[in-house]
Amino acid sequence: MTQFVLYEYWRSSASYRVRIALNLKQLPYLSMPIHLLKDGGEQHHAMYAELNANELVPTLVDNDFDGEKLVLNQSLTIIDYLDEHFPHPRLTPVSGRERYLVTALAQDIAIDLHPINNLRVIQKLSRDFDFDETSKAKWMQHWIELGFHALEKKLSDVHGKYCVGDSISLVDVCLVPQVYNAERFGVDLSPFPTIASICSTLREHPAFVAAEPERQPDAS
Amino acid sequence: MTQFVLYEYWRSSASYRVRIALNLKQLPYLSMPIHLLKDGGEQHHAMYAELNANELVPTLVDNDFDGEKLVLNQSLTIIDYLDEHFPHPRLTPVSGRERYLVTALAQDIAIDLHPINNLRVIQKLSRDFDFDETSKAKWMQHWIELGFHALEKKLSDVHGKYCVGDSISLVDVCLVPQVYNAERFGVDLSPFPTIASICSTLREHPAFVAAEPERQPDAS
Known part of the structure; x- marks a missing residue:
């Protein structure tokens, strides 16, 4: 049996983060695509809702957590x-000043930026306000x-080759999927040279390359 | 000098969470109110933006982190x-199955529920779509x-006196501020008996009582 099964969607930023992390740690996994748009959204089907009552992807199943x-x-x-x-490589430092720097920057992206742009928010705005493609992109x-x-400012004090110093961290894992979304919705990245440059470097890393949405088997 | 200074706003859910945690750990702190509405929002003023370029509360300053x-x-x-x-009391278990249960449930609230309802989202909806009080409440x-x-379903398998078993955890710390918001915006809690009952118990705890928005010096 495969140890890791990832329920995910190719374009989901949160799924993209987990793919990058699994790849960085060189952990093979079985991808179980959950199509967020087909058949009213497969994340709402009973099979998936049992794994996550929140009906959002991703979910990772480890079939061998101390044998369970x-x-x-x-x-x-x-x-x-x-x-x-x-822990090879460790993405969040175990302790010290750097731990809190890394988690706070990652949360700036994962909590304060991404959820407002999630598919279900856009779907609700479309239903309630007749959002067209232009309104969606503007939002x-x-x-x-x-x-x-804000991130560009914060990174200026702490970045090296990557977001925090010269080791890949959870911030980088969150950043690349967010830049992918930014490009998808036509954000001009020129005011964010630090973000753009770190992202270019990261995108050459094989773990990030293999996690790219368009390379996933369910991409369409 | 006071060791802990908390920059916060009485009605901010994220500030409310940190007050509860500080109180549970019996750590005294100096509250520095940042008024999110006055003068265009004090979180945007240079003094605060230097502490958090994201211009969101809360920020905690520890003036004695190994003397720095x-x-x-x-x-x-x-x-x-x-x-x-x-670590007394510990709010997130150090390891094991329970650690991931606690962090995932807390993130269900802090990532997937709360940010979409944040003040700045409501302010943008009000500007863009002439949101009145009824539309705000509906959103x-x-x-x-x-x-x-989703949370009610998930808790049914894992709750005891509190959200996860019989110890107060990070989930409880996130739950009470979210229920406060729910009540403020007229959510009927009767379909959520587990949430309502755990919340009632928590609200009798002195650490939660002292953290209540209306008891804060900047409440108005």
């Missing part, structure tokens, strides 16, 4: 789990630009 | 920091009810 099955929801929890049990751009302005 | 100053953004990072350095209710339906 462990179901993990929430991308940041999944990556925390992987970090504790497969996305507004929040991404606001978040990136 | 440590500035911490993001409520979940702040609580993680407090847990590592002041809040929609996301809170969706999140609470």
